[in-house]
Amino acid sequence: xxxxxxxxxxxxxxxxxxxxxxxxxxxxxxxxxxxxxxxxxxxxxxxxxxxxxxxxxxxxxxxxxxxxxxxxxxxxxxxxxxxxxxxxxxxxxxxxxxxxxxxxxxxxxxxxx
Numbered sequence: 001x002x003x004x005x006x007x008x009x010x011x012x013x014x015x016x017x018x019x020x021x022x023x024x025x026x027x028x029x030x031x032x033x034x035x036x037x038x039x040x041x042x043x044x045x046x047x048x049x050x051x052x053x054x055x056x057x058x059x060x061x062x063x064x065x066x067x068x069x070x071x072x073x074x075x076x077x078x079x080x081x082x083x084x085x086x087x088x089x090x091x092x093x094x095x096x097x098x099x100x101x102x103x104x105x106x107x108x109x110x111x112x113x
Contacts, residue, residue, distance in 0.1 A: 065085075069104070076088060089101040
């Protein structure tokens, strides 16, 4: 997880339709650079569930994630429920994972501190 600060300082860049999704060693090395609570799902998306003391705390976190997503131009799928927020990252345009997903994960990790 040492590279998290490095990832969170980067900026998401638009992917083109022909971009190849991350796979293999590159994917697994990037997984090491984010919080260990992120899980890799079918090599196509990363998922993390954040827990909070109540609904409003969870909602405030969602709003912060939304602000970062707008700034970066890279938007996660978010599920909000009482005391819980599930964040799902993938690059829809390429139907898989790009470096942008890991940059966003690192930035979201920073919000959870």
